[in-house]
Amino acid sequence: MLTANPTEMGQVEARTGFTHLTLTAFRSYRQVTLELDPRPVVLTGTNGTGKTNLLEAISFLAPGSGFRQAKLAELDCRSAGNQGEMAWAVHARLQTPQGEHLLGTGRDPLGPAQIGRDRRLLRLNGAPLRNRAGFAEILSVQWLTPQMDRLLGDATGSRRRFLDRLVAATDPAQATRLNSYETALRERAKLLRGEVSAGAAEIATWLDALEAEIAGLAVAIAAARNDTVARLTEFMAGENNSSVFPLAGLAIDGAVETWLKEMPALAAEDRLRECLASARNDDAASGTTRWGTHRSDLAVTYLGRALGGAALAASDCSTGEQKALLLSIILAQARLTRYLRGQAPILLLDEALAHLDSSRRQALFEIVLELGAQAWLTGTERDWFKPLSGAVQNFAVTDGKVAQAAL
Numbered sequence: 001m002l003t004a005n006p007t008e009m010g011q012v013e014a015r016t017g018f019t020h021l022t023l024t025a026f027r028s029y030r031q032v033t034l035e036l037d038p039r040p041v042v043l044t045g046t047n048g049t050g051k052t053n054l055l056e057a058i059s060f061l062a063p064g065s066g067f068r069q070a071k072l073a074e075l076d077c078r079s080a081g082n083q084g085e086m087a088w089a090v091h092a093r094l095q096t097p098q099g100e101h102l103l104g105t106g107r108d109p110l111g112p113a114q115i116g117r118d119r120r121l122l123r124l125n126g127a128p129l130r131n132r133a134g135f136a137e138i139l140s141v142q143w144l145t146p147q148m149d150r151l152l153g154d155a156t157g158s159r160r161r162f163l164d165r166l167v168a169a170t171d172p173a174q175a176t177r178l179n180s181y182e183t184a185l186r187e188r189a190k191l192l193r194g195e196v197s198a199g200a201a202e203i204a205t206w207l208d209a210l211e212a213e214i215a216g217l218a219v220a221i222a223a224a225r226n227d228t229v230a231r232l233t234e235f236m237a238g239e240n241n242s243s244v245f246p247l248a249g250l251a252i253d254g255a256v257e258t259w260l261k262e263m264p265a266l267a268a269e270d271r272l273r274e275c276l277a278s279a280r281n282d283d284a285a286s287g288t289t290r291w292g293t294h295r296s297d298l299a300v301t302y303l304g305r306a307l308g309g310a311a312l313a314a315s316d317c318s319t320g321e322q323k324a325l326l327l328s329i330i331l332a333q334a335r336l337t338r339y340l341r342g343q344a345p346i347l348l349l350d351e352a353l354a355h356l357d358s359s360r361r362q363a364l365f366e367i368v369l370e371l372g373a374q375a376w377l378t379g380t381e382r383d384w385f386k387p388l389s390g391a392v393q394n395f396a397v398t399d400g401k402v403a404q405a406a407l
Helices: 050-057 110-115 132-137 156-170 173-192 199-241 255-262 266-278 280-286 319-341 358-371 382-388
Strands: 016-024 029-035 041-044 089-096 100-109 119-124 142-143 245-255 295-306 309-315 346-349 375-379 395-400 401-404
Touching: 016 050, 029 050, 029 401, 041 050, 041 382, 050 089, 050 375, 089 173, 089 255, 119 132, 132 173, 132 358, 142 156, 142 319, 156 173, 156 199, 156 319, 173 199, 173 280, 199 255, 199 266, 199 319, 199 358, 245 255, 255 266, 266 401, 295 319, 295 346, 319 358, 358 375, 358 382, 375 382
Parallel strands: 041 375, 041 395, 142 346, 346 375
Antiparallel strands: 016 029, 016 089, 089 100, 100 119, 245 295, 295 309, 395 401
């Protein structure tokens, strides 16, 4: 049987974790409340009972649009007695080494009437937040879900979002940079589409200013990505040599990230600004933005394995190998986050034990407990989690209901 470090167990107040969680009208849950402590949480139950929905709700307490990237209205509970009349909401109390915080988010039921579309409301310690990046200042949330099993071989956008979550774990300002960058890209696109009534000279001046802003933000985003990959690579090499999880090689395939390795930041800004200006006609015709950090990709290799004399690309690995690589990256970043921020991230590990053999399951449990992280682990096989008995909180999930249970 595994146990948490005795010193840590005697100082639960020094950990980071949710001590209260309430879901209202969220997917399969009309109303559910969990009273917790910062130890890891295990959720067991058959498929389709709502384990993933609980983790998805927590993922909305991080920058972004949740780990399923669902539309806001799709999250409203459709069970009997609600039928979508009540907008969903998630409220939590978070304990950190620096103190306690109250977090809340949910769909604004007045959004469609007031602004013609759905929007999210966000509150931190009773005060409204301007954007989702505000949560990143007080906590980091990392996740691994079954939908990510092929992330390393699928669309570029998914890997780029994964990379930026890794960056935001230790550099919370990345979320704000990305929001500002995406806003500036949308404004430039509107100008190029002719959706703004103004003279040609005024439009050109406006585009010059926007492209300068985009270039500055892009270089800051790229620099943060390069720094995170360099730190994480060094950390994995130093910490994971003896791990049963594979060692991942990380590199960024992106123009701006590459320029920053070849020239000063100001020169990279000038180069991107020139590229954006020269691509205006092409971007207007295509409806896309050809240059920028929104085009970058994360390249992952399986170090120690080769194909044709080169390190094996993650996209050529099996599903189980890709899952092990992702776990290796996430766990290394969790260690790095604890080292740099003084607190471990919240880990959402949905069906993470699938495709893992017994030695890797054991290693995962040991790493989670050593981290002192509040990891949320789900699974259909309760026996898999028995080595954690006494070191975690276990809940049985059945058809939208959650009850504490022994392992």
